[in-house]
Amino acid sequence: MIKPRTLNGFRDYLPSVMIPRERLMETARGVFRSFGFAPIDTPTLEYLEILTGKGSDETDRQIYRFEDNGGRAVGMRFDLTVPLARFAAQHINELGTPFKRYHIAPVWRGERPQAGRYREFIQCDFDTIGTTGVMADIETVAVIDRLLSQIGFERFTISINNRGVLTELLRHLEMENKTVELLRALDKLAKIGRDRVAAEMCDTAGVTAAQADKVLALAELNGDAESIFQRLPDLVGPGEAGQAAIERLKDVYQGALAAGVPAERIKIDVSIARGLDYYTGMIFETTLDDLPKIGSVCSGGRYDNLAGLYTKQHLPGIGASLGLDRLLAAMETLDLLGDAKTPADVFIAYFDADRRDDYLTLSAALRDRGISNEIYPEPKKLGAQLKYADGRGFKIAIVAGANEWSEDRVQVKTLASKQTQDVNYRHDQSDDLVQALKQILAGEV
Amino acid sequence: MIKPRTLNGFRDYLPSVMIPRERLMETARGVFRSFGFAPIDTPTLEYLEILTGKGSDETDRQIYRFEDNGGRAVGMRFDLTVPLARFAAQHINELGTPFKRYHIAPVWRGERPQAGRYREFIQCDFDTIGTTGVMADIETVAVIDRLLSQIGFERFTISINNRGVLTELLRHLEMENKTVELLRALDKLAKIGRDRVAAEMCDTAGVTAAQADKVLALAELNGDAESIFQRLPDLVGPGEAGQAAIERLKDVYQGALAAGVPAERIKIDVSIARGLDYYTGMIFETTLDDLPKIGSVCSGGRYDNLAGLYTKQHLPGIGASLGLDRLLAAMETLDLLGDAKTPADVFIAYFDADRRDDYLTLSAALRDRGISNEIYPEPKKLGAQLKYADGRGFKIAIVAGANEWSEDRVQVKTLASKQTQDVNYRHDQSDDLVQALKQILAGEV
Incomplete structure (x- = not known):
């Protein structure tokens, strides 16, 4: 070796x-x-x-x-x-x-x-x-x-x-x-x-x-x-x-x-x-x-x-x-550098293994609207995924499980403040989510 | 050697x-x-x-x-x-x-x-x-x-x-x-x-x-x-x-x-x-x-x-x-590359030697509004300057001499089509010019 x-x-x-x-x-x-x-x-x-x-x-x-x-x-x-x-x-x-x-x-x-x-x-x-x-x-x-x-x-x-x-x-x-x-x-x-x-x-x-x-x-x-x-x-x-x-x-x-x-x-x-x-x-x-x-x-x-x-x-x-x-x-x-270890803003937890394609569609939709994001590659336990997101320096995590998907919504977690909000989302209707994410990223909420 | x-x-x-x-x-x-x-x-x-x-x-x-x-x-x-x-x-x-x-x-x-x-x-x-x-x-x-x-x-x-x-x-x-x-x-x-x-x-x-x-x-x-x-x-x-x-x-x-x-x-x-x-x-x-x-x-x-x-x-x-x-x-x-030899869009001719500072202020104003531009470094003959601008691949040339400066306007030349228009411009009032330039750059005129 x-x-x-x-x-x-x-x-x-x-x-x-x-x-x-x-x-x-x-x-x-x-x-x-x-x-x-x-x-x-x-x-x-x-x-x-x-x-x-x-x-x-x-x-x-x-x-x-x-x-x-x-x-x-x-x-x-x-x-x-x-x-x-x-x-x-x-x-x-x-x-x-x-x-x-x-x-x-x-x-x-x-x-x-x-x-x-x-x-x-x-x-x-x-x-x-x-x-x-x-x-x-x-x-x-x-x-x-x-x-x-x-x-x-x-x-x-x-x-x-x-x-x-x-x-x-x-x-x-x-x-x-x-x-x-x-x-x-x-x-x-x-x-x-x-x-x-x-x-x-x-x-x-x-x-x-x-x-x-x-x-x-x-x-x-x-x-x-x-x-x-x-x-x-x-x-x-x-x-x-x-x-x-x-x-x-x-x-x-x-x-x-x-x-x-x-x-x-x-x-x-x-x-x-x-x-x-x-x-x-x-x-x-x-x-x-x-x-x-x-x-x-x-x-x-x-x-x-x-x-x-x-x-x-x-x-x-x-x-x-x-x-x-x-x-x-x-x-x-002078403390002018951030400490992020990722260039992407949003983390998408891969939570519900049966919904793999839904996470992928969500990820592409956000990217199309200019929001960089990463999906966790394996449907591991949520705690481990959020720990990873936090360590990497993501600003936001999106969590959606069986309940959320069936109710056309996702959870949006602001990682620094640990605040969570429910936001409406469907594959053909992502305006609310995009707006909510952009507000958080702009520091408006 | x-x-x-x-x-x-x-x-x-x-x-x-x-x-x-x-x-x-x-x-x-x-x-x-x-x-x-x-x-x-x-x-x-x-x-x-x-x-x-x-x-x-x-x-x-x-x-x-x-x-x-x-x-x-x-x-x-x-x-x-x-x-x-x-x-x-x-x-x-x-x-x-x-x-x-x-x-x-x-x-x-x-x-x-x-x-x-x-x-x-x-x-x-x-x-x-x-x-x-x-x-x-x-x-x-x-x-x-x-x-x-x-x-x-x-x-x-x-x-x-x-x-x-x-x-x-x-x-x-x-x-x-x-x-x-x-x-x-x-x-x-x-x-x-x-x-x-x-x-x-x-x-x-x-x-x-x-x-x-x-x-x-x-x-x-x-x-x-x-x-x-x-x-x-x-x-x-x-x-x-x-x-x-x-x-x-x-x-x-x-x-x-x-x-x-x-x-x-x-x-x-x-x-x-x-x-x-x-x-x-x-x-x-x-x-x-x-x-x-x-x-x-x-x-x-x-x-x-x-x-x-x-x-x-x-x-x-x-x-x-x-x-x-x-x-x-x-x-x-596949002809997907441009042939520009400059990354800037707009060329500013340095025409009237007495107005050096005016060209500089104009250049900074456009740059502040997101329009990349270059001033010719010497007050040479206009023909030589425009030939340079054309050879470099600038899309637009701005020409202003004593007349233009005293009348609060500049000439905007679209180099490909050789069209020229007069546009209002004062150091404290550049909206018209910025709009005219952006329209040309967007291919709208």
């Missing part, structure tokens, strides 16, 4: 977790589609050279790689960005631009497993490729707002910045040759705090404590958007690039408001640096106000050229990644 | 294929849930010994296998049945029975790629575990009927049989010791025809031509269900096992009718043999009446013990597999 077990760093998804996970993905797909983002999919396995093309040594080490039966060096994708770049290089002439795509799929990284982190996890990315228009930047913010709202969050903050603002700020302070080190330190501000960031700046960028202080003062520029936009031009200095970056940031902010994103959800945060060598324009992060410590749940930015490794065609774009697994964990913490 | 390409036997899914593929999966999920099947997921990678545990040599050869960084022999799953068996053995005490699950996920087989067959493809399985009740058999037929109907097929046939009927038939003919060879030949009846099956029977089972003829006559037993059920008892002979199998088959047939499956979609077909050593009770296949040659699009059966390799716990069940890729190909052949 073989011991049934999963590999270290991998996990099974039981219904109680998989049901909300599917719901999350469906919500995301619905939002993406409502903005005209189209789905794509790419192979799990790619030529290894495609995957390692631009990766860091760190990423390279994490790739699951092997030689296939044909002797090819292959790897399992470790993100959805590299496959998108390869995909775009290969198909963009057929696809045309602007090209808006979403991609929800698993990726694999052979990293040391940590609490809550797995070697296989879902990524959920959306990108707009082939345009530098600010409309795409604005829309990205609007998508994030709608994603989180529809998933069920109300209190969250989309922090936006523009790489140009940050770069020109540093130039104005005559620290542009320290940009990489300063930004790398700055990026940790939320995580490790002001003092340790200042120390790191002095350490790695070789700036004085006073200079570090100036950078941090800028990064901590606070207040509402209007006051920040008033102070920024002077801080950034008179250069054209800096002023253009500020204008662009302002455009994104105003556009997002016009698109219906509440002002209190957008924060202008010039301390965000992200992806030092990749992003070139707008950059953004999203945090849950009630759980700031879990970090950003949706991040990304604008890049100049997506697929330079695979094509000479210049493909600017903007993209974001929604942290599905992190969101799921957050929802669990 | 690295040449962008996919591995042999793998493919990219562009939006025009991915949109209907997602729709298909969503329909399947909806149907499964409406019967109370719950989703699960399992890791892509499993210990190799888990995967090879019961596989045939043929399957073993096809597994993508390698040694991971920890030196473990691992493999990528080649179906969803082995992972389900492992999963059930590991979790069944927590899950309880009956356990109804669906699982829609990719699997990998390193077989020689053929036209229309890939090394990575989606499987879509549903199973009811832990019950021998006929209710589960009936429900399986009802699920298949609803799956194919909701996907958009009207003309299809679910052929059902019971392994007991077939086995007892052969015993009655005193050919039970030839069962394996005879069934293996019989299984090819639809594919290679009567004559070649008869020849194979003589060849491999060593029966006479007359005996082969008898088996084939039984297998070709034809007519409506009632007449078949009348003739079966005599043919199968007086043994208890045979009569019980016939009764069970009759129960499934009658139950399916009660569950609303149209009689003309169910065929009693005692020639179906499938999975010689695995299935033990009901077995079934589903063919599209308009495309019989593509073979079964949904098959499966009842098994006695799912997970004997991994647990001593006895787990009977019944399951089926929906051939998603085959269905997609069929839908393409």
Whole structure:
């Protein structure tokens, strides 16, 4: 006998977790589609050279790689960005631009497993490729707002910045040759705090404590958007690039408001640096106000050229990644997940063995009217069946025995409140029952 | 520069294929849930010994296998049945029975790629575990009927049989010791025809031509269900096992009718043999009446013990597999797929650069009312924008320039018919526009 077990760093998804996970993905797909983002999919396995093309040594080490039966060096994708770049290089002439795509799929990284982190996890990315228009930047913010709202969050903050603002700020302070080190330190501000960031700046960028202080003062520029936009031009200095970056940031902010994103959800945060060598324009992060410590749940930015490794065609774009697994964990913490182990609402007890076909007809009638339901597969004792229904998380149980069937009625039991009512039902007359069930499911009784 | 390409036997899914593929999966999920099947997921990678545990040599050869960084022999799953068996053995005490699950996920087989067959493809399985009740058999037929109907097929046939009927038939003919060879030949009846099956029977089972003829006559037993059920008892002979199998088959047939499956979609077909050593009770296949040659699009059966390799716990069940890729190909052949390259309905031209925020507010208002839409990201010439909209497959384009905005109206262009109408619209008054759009989308104008 073989011991049934999963590999270290991998996990099974039981219904109680998989049901909300599917719901999350469906919500995301619905939002993406409502903005005209189209789905794509790419192979799990790619030529290894495609995957390692631009990766860091760190990423390279994490790739699951092997030689296939044909002797090819292959790897399992470790993100959805590299496959998108390869995909775009290969198909963009057929696809045309602007090209808006979403991609929800698993990726694999052979990293040391940590609490809550797995070697296989879902990524959920959306990108707009082939345009530098600010409309795409604005829309990205609007998508994030709608994603989180529809998933069920109300209190969250989309922090936006523009790489140009940050770069020109540093130039104005005559620290542009320290940009990489300063930004790398700055990026940790939320995580490790002001003092340790200042120390790191002095350490790695070789700036004085006073200079570090100036950078941090800028990064901590606070207040509402209007006051920040008033102070920024002077801080950034008179250069054209800096002023253009500020204008662009302002455009994104105003556009997002016009698109219906509440002002209190957008924060202008010039301390965000992200992806030092990749992003070139707008950059953004999203945090849950009630759980700031879990970090950003949706991040990304604008890049100049997506697929330079695979094509000479210049493909600017903007993209974001929604942290599905992190969101799921957050929802669990905030008690936003149900605990149902079934996707169906109504349980039908199979009580009277002679009436098998009647239960089947009842089940089909409810399903036709949009009420999901399950019949117990065996005419066991009612107590055992109701225990099963309760354990699975059904909201309602329908019980009908010889008496009920002969009197054209069924018993409707609301499992949470343990209330029971008699409702008229005949195979050719199910309106009363459908109405009663819908009322209970809507929480009206 | 690295040449962008996919591995042999793998493919990219562009939006025009991915949109209907997602729709298909969503329909399947909806149907499964409406019967109370719950989703699960399992890791892509499993210990190799888990995967090879019961596989045939043929399957073993096809597994993508390698040694991971920890030196473990691992493999990528080649179906969803082995992972389900492992999963059930590991979790069944927590899950309880009956356990109804669906699982829609990719699997990998390193077989020689053929036209229309890939090394990575989606499987879509549903199973009811832990019950021998006929209710589960009936429900399986009802699920298949609803799956194919909701996907958009009207003309299809679910052929059902019971392994007991077939086995007892052969015993009655005193050919039970030839069962394996005879069934293996019989299984090819639809594919290679009567004559070649008869020849194979003589060849491999060593029966006479007359005996082969008898088996084939039984297998070709034809007519409506009632007449078949009348003739079966005599043919199968007086043994208890045979009569019980016939009764069970009759129960499934009658139950399916009660569950609303149209009689003309169910065929009693005692020639179906499938999975010689695995299935033990009901077995079934589903063919599209308009495309019989593509073979079964949904098959499966009842098994006695799912997970004997991994647990001593006895787990009977019944399951089926929906051939998603085959269905997609069929839908393409039958012209049941649209050719849209966008999931959104309405295109909003970005025409007047000064009105950027107005387009954004319009877009959000329509989205709030359930109308998916996309704004062109740059204020390009209208002709280029409309060409883009047409190429993507949008149904409607909304055009508004300085005149329209100042007069509180927009132009609504139906792209297929090239009709244009003026419709009143203000940000605080979008009812007229929403109604006009919904009418066009519903095909009412």
